[in-house]
Amino acid sequence: MEGDPVKLLASATSPYARKLRVIAHELGITLPVEDTTPMTDPAALLAANPLGKVPALVLEDGSAIIDSPVIAAFLLASVPGQQLMATSGPAHWHARTTEALADGVLDAAIILRFNMAQGITSGPWVDRQYRAIERALSVMNTRVGGSGLGDICCAVAVDYLSFRFPDLDWRSHNPALVALADRLLATPAFIATQPPA
Structure with missing residues (x-):
């Protein structure tokens, strides 16, 4: 490479x-x-x-x-012929959009973490982050299986929510994301990259 x-x-x-x-x-x-x-x-x-x-x-x-x-x-x-994402066309942009949604969930979650560290646990800005996460998860739930890259991004995002926000019940309303996460988190790539407790 x-x-x-x-x-x-x-x-x-x-x-x-x-x-x-x-x-x-x-x-x-x-x-x-x-x-x-x-x-x-x-x-x-x-x-x-x-x-x-x-x-x-x-x-x-x-x-x-x-x-x-x-x-x-x-x-x-860097890897010619890789199968994680189409290199062009609608499937490429579908994967990139799913990645952006998942990264946006992480962005909102990290904002919440920084706010919590400063003692800010309520208010319009905090509520806005939670609403953004909820809306994005609902859309991500409909995009499961669209690409390897998109699925990886979704699984990373929801596992981070489980890690940092155990009281946030994302599983009850997003069955496709639950099935995806349960499947991918058991794979060698996800096991090898599990964050420390």
Whole structure:
């Protein structure tokens, strides 16, 4: 693979990084992970991503690719003939849209986590995040089976909700997502990338 990844800078519990690690596992790409705590602004992370966010993929030539959708696209493009996502046409955009929905669920969940850390557990902004998650899950429930990439993203998102928001009952209203998660979470790629408790 040209421009082989040297390492993925990521925190151990980052769901965005988990998505990439699952994709790499499914594609047969070796993807070393360097445990990185973004809130401490480590020099290696800031050199790779001036925004100070993980994940960031550092390549052999020292350049970096940032943001999980871009890194996912890089990994997929690195393996000719990969079967996780169509390379063009409606199926391609269906997969990308499902990825965006799943990433949006993660974005809202992480906003809620930051708010909770500051003691903010209610209010219009908090309520808006919960509503966004609920709406997105309802749509994701109808998109299961659309692509390998989309299914991976959905499973990562709902497993993160189970991990960080155990009281959020997403399973009662999303049977297709439940079946998908139960199936994928038992696969080697998901077992190997399970976040620490």
